[in-house]
Amino acid sequence: MMISTRARHSIVYRCSLLLASCFLASCARAPSVDILGSFFPAWLVCLAGATLLTALVQFVLSRLHMKLAFPVLVYPTLAVFFTLALWLLFYH
Numbered sequence: 001m002m003i004s005t006r007a008r009h010s011i012v013y014r015c016s017l018l019l020a021s022c023f024l025a026s027c028a029r030a031p032s033v034d035i036l037g038s039f040f041p042a043w044l045v046c047l048a049g050a051t052l053l054t055a056l057v058q059f060v061l062s063r064l065h066m067k068l069a070f071p072v073l074v075y076p077t078l079a080v081f082f083t084l085a086l087w088l089l090f091y092h
Contacts, residue, residue, distance in 0.1 A: 042087060042091045043083065043087055046082075046083045046084075046086040046090070046091075047079070047083050049083075050078075050079050050080075050081075050082030050085075050086060051079060053082045054075055054078045054079045057078055058075065
């Protein structure tokens with residue numbers, strides 16, 4: 001079965017539009033925060049807050065005399081969790 005040249009161009013045109021729409025679907029301004037005249041990405045501000053929250057959790061656990069089995073895994077995971085939670089809470 002042979003496809004005519006016009007039909008082939010139509011298929012290529014439709015596929016290129018579909019591909020372009022996939023690349024342009026997420027084009028938007030990145031959330032940024034103005035701090036003393038400099039714009040920082042929102043996730044960086046959330047990371048600073050998450051670091052403080054993780055330190056607070058570590059302080060509370062040490063005051064309760066709780067020992068963690070794998071603190072090398074727990075604290076970075078908590079920092080990522082708090083970062084994503086703060087970003088969802090404030091910027092989404």
